[in-house]
Amino acid sequence: MDATQVLVTVIGLGLMAFVAWFFFGAPHRVGVAAPAVGGVQQVDIQVKGGYSPDVIEVQRGQPVQLRFYRDETTSCSEELLMPDFNVRRDLPAHQTTTVDLLPQQAGRFEFTCGMHMLRGSLVVK
Amino acid sequence: MPSAPDLLAPALAPPPAAGPLHTETLAIEGMTCASCANFVEKALARAPGVASAHVNLATEKATVAFAPALTSRAQLAAAVEAAGYHVATAAEPAAGGPPAAGGPSDDELAARKALAYQALRRRFWVAAALAAVIMPLSMLMLWPAAMHRVSEPALNYALLLLTLPVLGYCGREFYVSAWNGLRHRTASMDTLIAVGTGAAFLFSLAATLGPQWLRAQGVAPAVYFDTTATIIALILLGKVLEARAKVQTSAAIKALLGLQAKTARVVGPDGRETDVPVADLRPGDVVAVRPGEKVATDGQLTEGHSSLDESMLTGESLPVEKRLGDNVFGATINKTGAFRFRVTKVGTDTVLAQIVQLVSDAQGSRAPIQRLADKVSGVFVPVVMMLALLTFVLWFDLGAPATRLPLALTGFVAVLIIACPCALGLATPTAIMVGTGRGAAYGVLIRNAEALEKAYKVDTVLLDKTGTITQGQPALTDLLPLPGHAAADLLPLLAAVERRSEHPLAAAVVRYADEAQVSNLAATGFRAVEGQGAAATVGGRAVLIGNERLLREAGIALTPAAQEAAAGLLAQAKTVLYAALDGQPAAVLGLADAVRPTSAAAIRALQAQGLEVVMMTGDNPQTAAAVAQQMGIMRYFAEVLPAGKAAKVQELQAEGRTVAMVGDGINDAPALARADVGLAMGTGTDVAVEAAGITLMRPDLQGVATALALSRHTMRTIRQNLFFAFVYNVVGIPVAAGLLYPLTGWLLSPMLAAAAMALSSVSVLTNSLRLRGFKPEA
Numbered sequence: 001m002d003a004t005q006v007l008v009t010v011i012g013l014g015l016m017a018f019v020a021w022f023f024f025g026a027p028h029r030v031g032v033a034a035p036a037v038g039g040v041q042q043v044d045i046q047v048k049g050g051y052s053p054d055v056i057e058v059q060r061g062q063p064v065q066l067r068f069y070r071d072e073t074t075s076c077s078e079e080l081l082m083p084d085f086n087v088r089r090d091l092p093a094h095q096t097t098t099v100d101l102l103p104q105q106a107g108r109f110e111f112t113c114g115m116h117m118l119r120g121s122l123v124v125k
Numbered sequence: 126m127p128s129a130p131d132l133l134a135p136a137l138a139p140p141p142a143a144g145p146l147h148t149e150t151l152a153i154e155g156m157t158c159a160s161c162a163n164f165v166e167k168a169l170a171r172a173p174g175v176a177s178a179h180v181n182l183a184t185e186k187a188t189v190a191f192a193p194a195l196t197s198r199a200q201l202a203a204a205v206e207a208a209g210y211h212v213a214t215a216a217e218p219a220a221g222g223p224p225a226a227g228g229p230s231d232d233e234l235a236a237r238k239a240l241a242y243q244a245l246r247r248r249f250w251v252a253a254a255l256a257a258v259i260m261p262l263s264m265l266m267l268w269p270a271a272m273h274r275v276s277e278p279a280l281n282y283a284l285l286l287l288t289l290p291v292l293g294y295c296g297r298e299f300y301v302s303a304w305n306g307l308r309h310r311t312a313s314m315d316t317l318i319a320v321g322t323g324a325a326f327l328f329s330l331a332a333t334l335g336p337q338w339l340r341a342q343g344v345a346p347a348v349y350f351d352t353t354a355t356i357i358a359l360i361l362l363g364k365v366l367e368a369r370a371k372v373q374t375s376a377a378i379k380a381l382l383g384l385q386a387k388t389a390r391v392v393g394p395d396g397r398e399t400d401v402p403v404a405d406l407r408p409g410d411v412v413a414v415r416p417g418e419k420v421a422t423d424g425q426l427t428e429g430h431s432s433l434d435e436s437m438l439t440g441e442s443l444p445v446e447k448r449l450g451d452n453v454f455g456a457t458i459n460k461t462g463a464f465r466f467r468v469t470k471v472g473t474d475t476v477l478a479q480i481v482q483l484v485s486d487a488q489g490s491r492a493p494i495q496r497l498a499d500k501v502s503g504v505f506v507p508v509v510m511m512l513a514l515l516t517f518v519l520w521f522d523l524g525a526p527a528t529r530l531p532l533a534l535t536g537f538v539a540v541l542i543i544a545c546p547c548a549l550g551l552a553t554p555t556a557i558m559v560g561t562g563r564g565a566a567y568g569v570l571i572r573n574a575e576a577l578e579k580a581y582k583v584d585t586v587l588l589d590k591t592g593t594i595t596q597g598q599p600a601l602t603d604l605l606p607l608p609g610h611a612a613a614d615l616l617p618l619l620a621a622v623e624r625r626s627e628h629p630l631a632a633a634v635v636r637y638a639d640e641a642q643v644s645n646l647a648a649t650g651f652r653a654v655e656g657q658g659a660a661a662t663v664g665g666r667a668v669l670i671g672n673e674r675l676l677r678e679a680g681i682a683l684t685p686a687a688q689e690a691a692a693g694l695l696a697q698a699k700t701v702l703y704a705a706l707d708g709q710p711a712a713v714l715g716l717a718d719a720v721r722p723t724s725a726a727a728i729r730a731l732q733a734q735g736l737e738v739v740m741m742t743g744d745n746p747q748t749a750a751a752v753a754q755q756m757g758i759m760r761y762f763a764e765v766l767p768a769g770k771a772a773k774v775q776e777l778q779a780e781g782r783t784v785a786m787v788g789d790g791i792n793d794a795p796a797l798a799r800a801d802v803g804l805a806m807g808t809g810t811d812v813a814v815e816a817a818g819i820t821l822m823r824p825d826l827q828g829v830a831t832a833l834a835l836s837r838h839t840m841r842t843i844r845q846n847l848f849f850a851f852v853y854n855v856v857g858i859p860v861a862a863g864l865l866y867p868l869t870g871w872l873l874s875p876m877l878a879a880a881a882m883a884l885s886s887v888s889v890l891t892n893s894l895r896l897r898g899f900k901p902e903a
Contacts, residue, residue, distance in 0.1 A: 005522050008533075012518035016511045023507035026310030034179060034188065044150075044186050049305025049313075069186075073241070074302030075364065076313040081554075083491030086573065088554075092237050115550025116502040117313045118306075 029053040033064060040065050045120070047077050047091060051111075054120035060106050064122075066099040079114030082122070087111075146176050149198055151187045152213035153180065153205060165210055172196060172204040242368050249365050252295035252358035256351070259287050263351035281333040284350040292326060296357040312506035314547055320510065321541030322356050325349040325875065328534055344530050349538075349875075356542055356879040363883025367547075370890035373897070374555045377562020378488070381481045384437050384456035389421030390414070392465060403455075403471075410468040414459045422455040423475045424466035431462030438476060439822040440568030440831075448639075483570050483820075487561040488554075492574035494840070495553040498847060505546040509858065513540040516862040532863070535875055539861035543878035544854060547886040552846035555893035560839030563899050568822030569832045570807075576818025580802045580836035585782040586731055586829060587774060589796070590742035590749075592789030593806055593826060594728075594756060595718040599630055599700065601637035603715030605690045610711045613643075619670055619704055619712075621646040621663040626653055630702065633716050634670070654678075658702070669705040670714075681705050687713055698748035720755065727826030728756050734833060737782075741765045741773050770796035787829050788817075804829055831901035838899050846889045853885050 001009075031053030033041035040063045046052050047070040058064045070077055070091040080089045082099065091097045103109075103124040110121045153165055169178035169187055174195025180187045189201055202212040262284055265271045292300070296318070303319035306312055332339055332346035339346040388400045392411040403421050406412070412421055420433065432444035435457045444460050447453055453466050456477045472478065491499075513536075520533035557574045564571050571577050591597050606612045620638030623631035625648055648661035648668075657678070658671015669679055673691075676683065683691075683703070687710045691701045694715035702714040731738050741762040742749050749763035762773050770788075774796050777784045786793070786800030794816040797803030805817035806824050821828035861878050865871040 001522065008521045009518050012514050012521075016514045019507050019510045019514070022310055023312055024504070042188075044188075048309070049302060049307070050309030050311035052309060054309075072302060072305055074298050074305075074313075074315055075368075076302055076306075076315055081489065081491075083489065086486040086489040088485070088489030090234055090238075092234060093241070112499075113313075114554070115314070115547055116499045117506060117546060117550070118311055119503060 028055045030055045030057060032056075033058045039063065042067060044069065046071055047080075047118075048072050049077075050118050051120035055123060056120065057123045057125060058103060060103055060124050062102075064101045064103060066101070066122075067096050068099065069096045070094065076115070077113050077118055080111060081114060081116075082109065082111040084109040146190045147193045148188060148190045149201065151189065151198070151201060151205065153187050154211040154213055165205055168204050168207065169201060172201060175201070238372070242365075245361065245368060246365055248295040248298075249358065249361035252291050252354065252361050255287050255291050255295075256354040256358040259284055259291075259354045260351050262287075263348070278333070278336065281329075281336075281348050281350075284348060285330065285333050288326065288329075288350040288354050291354040291357050292322070295361060296322065299357075299360075312510070314506070314545075316506055317509060317541045317544055318356070318360055321513075321538045321875070322353045324534065324541075325356075325538050326353045329353065343526070345527075347531055349534075352535075352538065352875050355876045356538075359876070359879040359883045360542075363887055366883075366887040367890060370887065370894060371555075373894055374558045374890070375488070375562075377558070377565055378481060378485055380562075381477065381484065381565060384419075384477060386419040386421040386455065406468050406471050408468050408471060411465055412468060413463070413465050414453075415463050416459055416461055418459050420453050420455055420457045420459060420466070422468055423470035424453055424468045426451045426453055426464055426466045429462055429464030431464045432460045434458040434460055438480065438568065440566065440828070441823045441825070480565060480570060480822075483572065484561055484565050487571050487573050487577075488558045490557075490573035490575065492553050492557055492578050492843070494578055494843060494847070495574075498549045498552060498850070501851075502546045502549050505544070505549070509541065509544040509546075512858060512862065513537045516540050520863065532872070535872065536861070536863045538875040539863075539873050539878040540858055542875050543857045543861040543873070543882050545850070545857075545882045545885045546854075548850035548853060548889045549847075551886055551889045551893075552850045553843050555890055556839050556842040556846060556896060559893050559896040560835060560842070560899075563896055564832065564835050567828070567831050567835075567901055569828055569835060570820040570822060571832070571836075572818050572820070576802055577836045577839055579783070580785065580819065580833055581840035582783045583736065583785040583802055583833060583836075585737045585739060585777055586785045586787060586833075587739045587741060587777060587796075587800065588728075588758075588826070589770065589786070589788040589793050590740055590744070590752060591718060592824075593787050594724045594740065594752065595720050596824075597718065597789055599633045599716045600719040601633045601714060602699065602717050602719060603694060603713075604637070605694075605713045605715070607684060607686050607690070607710055607712055610706070612712070615704065615706070615712050616641060617643040617646050618663045618666065618668050618706070619714075621648040622651065622659050622661040622668050622670055624648070625651040625661065626659045628653075628659075630700065630716055631659065631670075634702075634714070667707050670702060672701075673703060676703050676705055676710065679705070679708075681708055681710060684710050698744065698751065720752070721825065724826050725756055727830055728758060730827070730830040731833070732757070734830065734837075736833065739777065741770065743767070767792050771799040774799045785829070785833065787826070789824075804832060827901065834901060835899055838896060842893055842896055846892055849892070850885070850889060853881075857881060857885075 029052050031043055033043045033056065041058045042065045043056050044067045045056070047068050049072065056066070068080060068091050070093050073093040078091060080091050081087065085101050087099055089097060089099060106124050108121050108123050110119060112119050165187060166178050166180040169175055169189055174192040176190045176192070178187060178189045191201065205212050262280065265275055265280065266277065299315045299318045300323070302313065302315035306316055329348040329350050332348050336346035386403055389403055389406055390398045390413045391401050392398055392413050398413050406422050411427065412424065414420055426447050426449055430448045432446050433453060435445050435454065436442050437456055438454055447464070454477070455475045517533045517537040520536050521529050524532045557577065560577060561571045588594055604612050604616065606615055616638050620635055620643055623634040646663050648663045651659065651661040653659045654671060654675055657675035658669070660669045662668070669675060673683065687703065690713040694701050694713065699715040699717045702716065703710060704712040704714065728738050737760070738758050739760045740753055740756070740758045743765055744763055746763040749761050753761040765773055770793050774784055774786050783801045785802045785804055786796050787804045787806065788797050789806050797805060797816040802819060803817040804819045804821060807820050807822050819832050821832065861873045863872050
């Protein structure tokens with residue numbers, strides 16, 4: 001093994017570790033619903049390479065309005081799935097799409113893009 | 126307009142209570158950090174009339190509650206501008222006020238999708254055209270005669286210029302999306318494409334700009350512009366095909382929505398007919414329908430009669446007769462007669478709207494079989510990136526010094542490009558979407574993906590006799606006139622009496638008479654005898670119809686002929702009625718819950734699918750045995766009380782069976798819920814039977830066979846898709862990494878990897894679309 005190979009190996013393994021840390025160790029951005037007019041818990045979510053916030057805390061038994069603003073045109077985020085609420089919705093680019101829910105059970109409910117790569121969760125308390 | 130000093134005025138008093146507050150959302154631009162957000166929030170909060178302001182940095186939005194009497198959106202925007210930020214002018218339609226249901230309309234969505242598709246196609250054609258030039262140019266250097274005439278640096282610069290638009294225009298979205306993802310520490314398909322093509326391009330750029338420097342490092346300055354351009358062109362081709370196929374997977378909902386009538390001809394109080402949009406219809410309106418027209422909404426027929434094509438809702442291909450008082454449904458087509466109906470349901474209450482809702486709910490649900498694929502796709506991209514890095518390192522360490530860098534680089538790019546999480550992601554949902562849509566076309570409404578998946582595993586079908594095998598209501602099966610009487614003479618008299626009665630058995634006699642189209646006579650002196658029958662005078666003759674006790678108490682003795690006829694009917698487990706005319710027995714009537722004409726064939730079809738069909742009924746064992754034999758059913762439960770139905774389901778499940786329970790959804794909800802899959806036979810008015818996983822729009826057992834066959838087809842498709850998607854990645858990635866090279870000398874060109882990747886998701890989609898060809902086995 002020459003010096004270049006050692007260098008490439010070290011950098012390569014370092015990058016692998018970095019990739020694992022970067023993607024799997026990403027912190028969540030927690031958003032708490034803001035109670036709006038009429039007791040509806042509103043949350044604004046930006047969809048751009050991911051969901052921010054990607055953890056949304058809401059109260060059980062009160063209507064929730066999730067307002068997804070898709071700030072990109074890439075097709076990866078064009079669909080929104082919330083299987084626990086039977087929601088499959090198209091998110092048009094540069095537009096707000098509202099999803100209205102009434103969470104009756106406490107728990108953690110995942111929402112994803114059409115292909116389950118972008119993820120977020122709705123935490124019902 | 127508040128000026129900057131207004132905003133900075135110290136300690137402005139809390140906002141005065143000036144009428145109701147209005148909430149508005151402003152899209153703020155130019156915020157880069159949390160302190161910016163704080164600053165904007167303060168600027169807004171200090172503006173006069175503002176009760177509260179909340180700024181979300183992530184969404185770049187400010188939610189402001191203010192008194193409209195004191196300030197306005199424009200003034201709030203000015204406050205933000207004064208603070209050094211900008212308010213996006215494009216106000217969102219849904220901001221502040223009540224949200225339009227689900228945002229933009231379907232038409233708008235469709236138009237936007239069409240535009241996006243056009244743009245995608247354009248980008249693909251530009252990429253394809255440029256790649257078609259770049260490819261042969263790159264190969265020039267492989268041609269010895271050309272090698273000496275063309276300057277390599279000049280050619281490389283030309284290739285670079287041609288490749289730039291492919292990256293910057295055609296493939297721009299991949300890089301933008303990958304960058305957005307990286308900012309959120311998420312990775313998608315686009316990340317793989319961006320890193321793969323980006324690496325190939327950057328190396329080629331270095332080789333073009335500084336070939337001497339690379340040579341000095343012992344690296345051959347090879348360029349991969351053809352690879353970069355071709356990969357982008359092929360992936361765009363895959364996206365174009367995918368977009369086309371995806372439109373078709375959701376076509377079922379669109380088709381259902383397209384069934385909706387646009388206008389209705391409303392009959393005014395003065396009898397004048399005016400065309401009004403369907404959205405303006407209100408319950409109670411009277412609507413006129415001419416032959417060939419679509420029924421605008423759900424209602425009850427009040428005038429005229431006709432036959433209606435209800436196939437779009439129920440899958441029933443034969444027209445359905447509609448008479449006075451019958452329900453008619455929106456989107457069905459009037460065939461022959463003209464009629465009027467009173468609107469009973471509009472908008473989201475109609476059967477069509479409920480079907481659309483149910484199908485779209487089902488399409489948004491998750492199938493348990495998908496769980497593994499979901500888990501895999503969640504970690505897929507980062508894992509592939511690590512594998513690509515590992516490929517690079519291994520080739521670099523193990524390859525011969527002269528070739529190690531090109532081998533490492535192509536291996537790295539090929540791994541990134543061939544990996545296709547999309548195929549995994551599309552495998553299940555697309556099949557569910559096509560399958561549930563196809564079901565709706567045959568009047569089989571599937572509540573969710575889980576029901577579809579469970580239906581696939583069913584090995585035993587438990588039928589509740591009443592309402593499924595049979596009509597669920599008594600029908601007059603035998604009218605036996607006693608000697609000296611004729612059925613044709615008796616029927617109008619009996620019908621005249623029974624028309625006045627409200628008893629279910631009376632209704633059966635009336636239905637029979639109506640079908641025979643007997644003349645309508647007037648009955649006078651009608652008298653109902655509780656638990657016995659009814660009496661009246663028709664055309665001057667005293668008519669009596671009821672049970673034996675009614676005749677006995679009227680002092681009418683049964684003749685031996687009457688007794689004999691009754692015994693025969695009782696032996697067939699039929700209910701017997703007696704009729705008397707002017708104090709003399711005149712006829713014996715047999716009534717039974719008639720078997721639906723299609724039941725026997727449907728049960729045979731189920732048995733042919735390899736399912737065991739079991740019947741349960743409240744009837745006595747003799748009657749149950751007779752019906753079971755008639756239907757070709759080997760196993761049955763007799764004398765089952767309504768409360769014991771769920772226990773029978775459990776009993777079968779305890780035998781290790783997966784049970785589909787078929788009921789009418791009225792009094793068997795616990796059994797439907799208890800079964801692995803509950804199938805409710807709809808009555809056409811109640812689409813979403815809560816307890817049932819599957820609702821059949823048509824009262825026909827054939828629907829059960831269709832539903833179970835459809836679930837098998839769909840699940841088979843899903844399995845094929847998942848198998849293909851997993852195998853594709855499990856085989857493709859190692860081959861791309863060069864695993865076969867030591868054995869066979871094979872290396873996968875990144876361009877071939879791109880072609881494979883483009884085709885993989887299209888193959889999955891195409892396989893799902895094959896379900897559109899599903900036809901029930903007749």
